[in-house]
Amino acid sequence: MVAPVTTGVGRADRAAPGPGPGRSRVAWLVVVPFLAYVGTFLVYPTVSVLAGAFQDADGGFTPTNLADLTRGAYLRAFLRSIELSAITALLGAVLGALLSWAVAGGAPDGPLRRVVVAGAGVLAQxxxxxxxxxxxATVGFQGFVTRFLRDSFGVDLFAGGAWLFELPGLTLVYTFFQIPLMVIVFLPALDGLRPQWREAVDSLGGTAWTYWRHVGGPVLLPAFLGAVLLLFANAFSAYATAAALVSQGSPIVPLQIRGFLTGEVLLGRENLGKALGLGMVVVVGVAMGLYAVVQRRFARWQR
Structure with missing residues (x-):
C-alpha cells in the first residue's frame, strides 16, 4: 500500500488564509492619507505647472513660455544649473567614493564606520x-577663517571678488552635502563586493590593479553612475542654500522661479515661472530615469 503523499506547500496554503475584510480596511486607512498627501503636494502641483506652462496671462494656449526658455537669461540659468549640478555631482561622487572605500576596508562594526555613517546621515540633510x-561664519567676509588668514598671514580670500556668493561658492557649498550623500548611497555597493572574487584573482596571479580593472570596477560602475545621477538631481533641485547665499541676481533656475513667485517685474508673465518649473521637472525626470536604468543593471550583479 502506498501512503498518500502530502506536500508542505499544500499545508502552508491551507494554513495561510488570505487577508480578510478587516485587514483590507486597515490597509486602506493607512494608504489613503499617503495617497492624499502625494496627490496634494506632488501630483496637483505637477499638473498645475504642466498646464500653466502652456498658458498666457488670459488662460489661452501659447508655446511662447517654453520658447523663451531657449534663449536669453533663462537659457543661461539652465546651463549654469546643469553645470553646477554636474560639477558638484562629480566632485561629491569621487570624494565620497574614496571615503566609502576607506570606511569599507575597516571592521563592519568598528567605531570608525559607525561614526562616518552617522555623520554622513546627518550632514547629507x-x-x-x-x-x-x-x-x-567660516569663510564669509568676516568669517573666522577669513579673518585668521588675513590677520595672521595677510591672505585675503576675497581678493579676487565675492566668489562665495557666486557659482564657485555654490559649488563649494553644494559639494559639502553631496559627499555624505554619496557615502550613504555608495557604501552598500562596496559592501556587496564578495571576498571570493578577490581571492580568485589572487589565486590566478592577478594584482590589485587586475582586480579593480576586470572585477571590482565593472561591478561598481553601474552603482557609481547611478549615484552620480542621483547627486545631479539632488543638486539641480536644491533651492534653500542658494537662496540664502545669493541675495541678488538669479544665476540658477530655482532662483529664477523665486523671482516669479515673489517679484512683480514681469507682470502678466507669471506662467513663465511655471515653464521654468516644467523644465526642471523634465531634467530631473531624465536624470532619475537614467538612474533607474543603471540601478537595474547593478542589481544583476547582486543576484
Missing part, C-alpha cells in the same frame, strides 16, 4: 539656511 550660515 544639513542644507538650506543653516549650511549657508555655517559657511558665512
Amino acid at each position: 544639513f542644507g538650506g539656511v543653516p549650511l549657508a550660515f555655517a559657511f558665512l
Whole structure:
C-alpha cells in the first residue's frame, strides 16, 4: 500500500488564509492619507505647472513660455544649473567614493564606520539656511577663517571678488552635502563586493590593479553612475542654500522661479515661472530615469 503523499506547500496554503475584510480596511486607512498627501503636494502641483506652462496671462494656449526658455537669461540659468549640478555631482561622487572605500576596508562594526555613517546621515540633510550660515561664519567676509588668514598671514580670500556668493561658492557649498550623500548611497555597493572574487584573482596571479580593472570596477560602475545621477538631481533641485547665499541676481533656475513667485517685474508673465518649473521637472525626470536604468543593471550583479 502506498501512503498518500502530502506536500508542505499544500499545508502552508491551507494554513495561510488570505487577508480578510478587516485587514483590507486597515490597509486602506493607512494608504489613503499617503495617497492624499502625494496627490496634494506632488501630483496637483505637477499638473498645475504642466498646464500653466502652456498658458498666457488670459488662460489661452501659447508655446511662447517654453520658447523663451531657449534663449536669453533663462537659457543661461539652465546651463549654469546643469553645470553646477554636474560639477558638484562629480566632485561629491569621487570624494565620497574614496571615503566609502576607506570606511569599507575597516571592521563592519568598528567605531570608525559607525561614526562616518552617522555623520554622513546627518550632514547629507544639513542644507538650506543653516549650511549657508555655517559657511558665512567660516569663510564669509568676516568669517573666522577669513579673518585668521588675513590677520595672521595677510591672505585675503576675497581678493579676487565675492566668489562665495557666486557659482564657485555654490559649488563649494553644494559639494559639502553631496559627499555624505554619496557615502550613504555608495557604501552598500562596496559592501556587496564578495571576498571570493578577490581571492580568485589572487589565486590566478592577478594584482590589485587586475582586480579593480576586470572585477571590482565593472561591478561598481553601474552603482557609481547611478549615484552620480542621483547627486545631479539632488543638486539641480536644491533651492534653500542658494537662496540664502545669493541675495541678488538669479544665476540658477530655482532662483529664477523665486523671482516669479515673489517679484512683480514681469507682470502678466507669471506662467513663465511655471515653464521654468516644467523644465526642471523634465531634467530631473531624465536624470532619475537614467538612474533607474543603471540601478537595474547593478542589481544583476547582486543576484
